[in-house]
Amino acid sequence: MAGLKDYSNERVAENREQIEHHVREILRLIGEDVDREGLLETPARVTRMYEEIFAGYQVNPKDVLGVSFDESHEELVIVKDIVYYSQCEHHMAPFFGKVHIGYIPSGKIAGLSKFARLVEAVTRRLQVQERITSEIADTLMDALGPHGVMVIVEGEHLCMCSRGVKKPGSKTVSSAVRGVFLKDSALRSEFMSLVKE
Numbered sequence: 001m002a003g004l005k006d007y008s009n010e011r012v013a014e015n016r017e018q019i020e021h022h023v024r025e026i027l028r029l030i031g032e033d034v035d036r037e038g039l040l041e042t043p044a045r046v047t048r049m050y051e052e053i054f055a056g057y058q059v060n061p062k063d064v065l066g067v068s069f070d071e072s073h074e075e076l077v078i079v080k081d082i083v084y085y086s087q088c089e090h091h092m093a094p095f096f097g098k099v100h101i102g103y104i105p106s107g108k109i110a111g112l113s114k115f116a117r118l119v120e121a122v123t124r125r126l127q128v129q130e131r132i133t134s135e136i137a138d139t140l141m142d143a144l145g146p147h148g149v150m151v152i153v154e155g156e157h158l159c160m161c162s163r164g165v166k167k168p169g170s171k172t173v174s175s176a177v178r179g180v181f182l183k184d185s186a187l188r189s190e191f192m193s194l195v196k197e
Contacts, residue, residue: 097153156171
């Protein structure tokens with residue numbers, strides 16, 4: 001498993017065994033027959049799914065940016081419509097949407113795929129949307145030292161759509177603004193207009 005590569009094989013096996021046991025217990029406690037055919041492999045499937053959707057715990061978001069490149073470009077760079085999937089830390093229900101990142105380099109740029117990897121590292125864990133937004137912005141500021149960063153995250157939260165108030169289709173939008181974006185309203189407007197295209 002790529003997400004668990006830093007763990008010893010013994011620890012991975014122990015974790016899997018414990019997760020499978022607890023999933024089986026949850027199924028039993030909600031009233032299911034854990035020995036019926038359709039559920040026999042469910043604990044193992046859920047465990048494999050958890051390894052995938054929580055793989056962000058095995059990654060330092062700064063590390064995924066990897067090597068940066070010296071480049072004299074100091075104009076707005078936008079990577080938009082990065083699709084993400086995460087899990088709400090309050091209900092462990094999925095939420096998903098898109099991330100839009102804009103930054104003004106100050107002599108260093110990152111490969112474009114690194115922005116998607118950063119989003120994966122931050123979102124593949126129990127999260128809240130507001131923290132995702134800030135973590136992406138702060139990681140980029142720390143790793144690249146740009147003049148500024150602006151991040152917008154859009155999300156549809158199943159804890160709001162399928163339970164509680166049950167409002168499917170409702171979206172949450174959060175933003176984080178750092179550096180020159182804080183003072184330059186024209187720059188923020190340029191970013192917003194290009195994201196909407």
